[in-house]
Each structure stands twice: as structure tokens, then as C-alpha cells.
Amino acid sequence: MAPLLEVRDLVTAYGKIEALRGVSLAVQEGSITCLLGPNGAGKTTLMFSIAGILRPRRGSIRLGARDITGRAPHVIVAAGIALVPENRLVFANMSVLENLRAGAYQRRGGAEIESDIERLMLRFPRLRERAAQNAGTLSGGEQQMLAVARALMSRPRLLLMDEPSLGLAPLVVEEIFRIIAELHRDGTTILLVEQNAHLALQVAQHFYLIEQGKVSFSGSPGALAEDEVIRRAYLGSAAR
Amino acid sequence: MLDILQAVSDGVLFGATYALIGIGFTLVFGVMHKLNLSYAAASVGSAYAGLLVLEVMAGAPAWLVFLCAFAAGGALGYAVYLTCFHFIPLRSPLATLMATVGMLLLIDEVIVHATNGMPQAYPAIFDDVMLRAGAFTLRGDLLLVFGVAVLCMIALMVLLYRTRLGLATRAVSQQSVAAQLCGIRVGQVNAMTFVITGLLGGIAGALIGASVGALSPLLTTPLTVKGLIVTVIGGLGSIPGAIVAGLLVGGFENVLQHFRGVTERDLYVMLLLFAFLVFRPDGLFATKGGRD
């Protein structure tokens, strides 16, 4: 089966420094694919390149049959990709409701948007309680829920998540992973960047290890001993 | 005592125009994190453009002149966006700043050439009306200036807090990466911000012309300085701050003009700014989460 997302030989640079040095990966429709790797490996750079925030130098990105390489972010959102960014990046001085409406910015049809908000509030009850509150006043975990809900408001075919558990208490991390599993059950395709390799390998069907801007390993969660994955995900293969 | 009250009220009414100019500076700063130094000059230029109505149609009513200034303001705002921001690398902080300084000088020169540097009479509305309470008076034309300015502010608030464009504008100003991830086109929002502030500036320029009774190219520099002072005192990026600071500066300068004369007054306005910079450098309404 042709993958939903296919990245080929992607090179993205900040000035002269190449943060991605030829990354290739594929995400199958309906799967959870996980991207592991140490700090500075280029995970966020890859997410931003797919979402159109960064413009790749070389290589290609395809969503289904469509080439979306180097397209502007609004085109990519319209094509069906949404990113839950690292550090959440909620609109701090807007209410929870307004954050959700911003997530649906490209959609027309107020009634459908409102009913989607209603559905998301059922999934994230904490957001309902805080609907009128400014997002900046939410706890880290609540802000993460909001960032996920905001991304879902565009009704994406592919959900990208960049370290959704970053800096959260263990109980909240569990809740996030429960939600990821639920979204997966509902048929959402997910590409997940995660530092918590143990949890990530439990939910993913496929994973990639990325080190210094290159994919160093890929396979299904059983393909490599977990302690080996964890060591390389945190430290990189250089540290032996 | 009464003369102080009179000076404060006249000043506050006129200060509404400073508030509009301050809003223009602060809104662009809030959205793009850039200063548009040509803003006050463009506002005066748009007010001049309003006078073109009288060339085409002698004896045209004042409101038509205002309307034309309003429209010219929007067009000029877009032109400033294109020439000073759209085609200029936003990464370099000085490039856009210097482009707007260039635009300021250009607009000044165009005005001087078109009018031979002579002040031009500006039409007013309700300048024959005078509300009296004993010795205390309220000038009808100043009341109109204040009323129109307040209407513009309300319209801006409705736009920002009740419309899709307003949502996008606030989103970009708070978190531009996240705004892009929501599918909001930052370039479009930036351009619209210039059009909207331009419209406000056109009205502000016309109101200033109407309450002074004339326009002169000598207005642009002091107005630029006042607009920036209002922006700093109000807190960079804060619209309520710009409104309060505009009225404050208007009232303050008029009282000092009353007691110390027009030549000394701006000295005290500078001292007010200095006091704010020392004791409250973030302004009245510091925007904490304005942009990270």
C-alpha cells in the first residue's frame, strides 16, 4: 500500500548548517509512526519542514499522491496536515474557545465547527471547564490538550505531534498517550516525535531513529531491543 | 480653576487624535514587531489627499473630505506595506525601519511640492456649535473629533474581537508560528493590518486638520514624535494603553500650553515621557504575553 506521507532525501538547513541531511521516511495510513532521537537530532526541523514553516533545500514530501514540498503552511493545512508543535505554542491571550476557532480558521460552516468543538470538549473535559479562560492561565497539561484539540479542529488526515509529553507530570503523560491511542482507534494517522521511547514503542506500529540529521534505524517496535533504542534515542549511537 | 478644567477638556478631546495615531503605531508593532515610522506622515498625507475632493468639486461638504482622507489612508497604508515591508527582508531589523524613514521623508517632500509648503485650510464640522455651562465651553468641532475617534476605536475593537480577520490578527501577534500552523496567512494579515491602521490614520489626519483648521507639512514630525510617545507611555503593543496615553498626553500638553505657552509645551511632554521611561519603562499597560 502506498504510504499517506512519504518524505524522500530531505535536506533542510539553517544558513550553512544542514540540520536534516537526507531524511527519508514513510507513514502508513491509519498508523502511529514514531520518531525517536537525541536532542538536536533534527526532529523539530523535520516537523517544521513537513508543515511548511521551514523550506527544505532538497528532497521531496508527498501527501498521498500530492507533492507538497516547499508549499506554504496554509496550503499544507488545507491538504490535510496539522502539527501539534513542540512547546504547545497556544495563543496565550486568547480564550480556549478562540484557540479552537483559530484551529478551524480555514474551514467554512460555523455550525459544523461548533459541533466539532462540542465533540472535542467531550474528549477533553478539562477544556470545557476552562472554555472562556485565557489559554495562558492553563496548566502545562491543559495547554497540551488544547494544542492537540486545536490541531484536530482542521480535521487533518495526518496529525504530526512534536514531543507532546515534554515537561509534563507522569500522570498527565499517561493521559496524553491514552488520547493518542484513542485518536489512533478513530482512524487518525499520527507521526509522533517522542523522547519517552518506552511509551512511544508501546503505541507505535513503526519507528524511526534519527541522529544528527539522518535516519539511523527504522523498523517495528520489536526490531531492536528496547534498551538499545532508548540508549540511542537519548544519547545517540556515538555514546557507547 | 475653571481655566485648568477648560484646558484639560479641550486637550483630552483633541488627544483622541493622538490616541488614533498611537493605535496605528502600536497595532503594527503588536502584529509584526516592527516600527512603521512613516505612519504619522502617511496620516497627514492622507488628510491632504482628502482635500483633493475640493479640487474636483468646489464646496464639497466636510464629511466627504473626511471620507476621502479615510480611503486614501487605507490605500497609502497598503502602499507603505508593499514598499517598506513586503519586499524587504523582515529578518533584518534595520532594513524595514530605514525604509519607513525613507517613506516619511518622501511623503513630506511630496506634500511640500504639491502645496509649495503653504498651509492649506481644512474644513471642519460643527465649528459653529458651542456648548456652554457658565464660563466653561465645549467646542462643537472638538466634540465631533472626539466622537469620530471613539467610533473608530469601537469599530477597531469589534473588528479585532468579533471577526475572523480579527481572530487571525490577534493570533499572528501572539504566536505567529502557531498562527501559520492554523492555516492563517501571515503575509495577508500583515497587509490588512497596514490597511486598517492606514484607514485610522487617514481619519486621524483629517480630524487633526479639522480641529487645527489647517494642515501644514510642519505637522508630520511633531505628530510622529507624539505618536511614538503615546505608544511608549501606553505600552508597546497595547491598544487600550495607546487610547489612555493619547488622552493623557493631549490633556497634559494643553494644560502646559495654557500656563507656559506653545513653545515650551513639548518640553514638558518630553519630561513626561522621561518620567515614564524611568519609573514605568513598560508603559501603562505592559503586554506580557504580547509575543514570545
Ligand SMILES: Nc1ncnc2c1ncn2[C@@H]1O[C@H](COP(=O)(O)OP(=O)(O)OP(=O)(O)O)[C@@H](O)[C@H]1O
Ligand atoms: N533556528 C535555528 N537556527 C539555527 N540552528 C538551528 C535552529 N533550530 C535548530 N537548529 C539546529 O538544528 C539542529 C536540529 O534541531 P532540532 O530542533 O530540529 O532538533 P530536535 O531533534 O527537535 O531536538 P530536541 O529534542 O531538543 O527538540 C540542532 O543542531 C539545532 O542546534
Ligand SMILES: [Mg+2]
Ligand atoms: Mg525538537
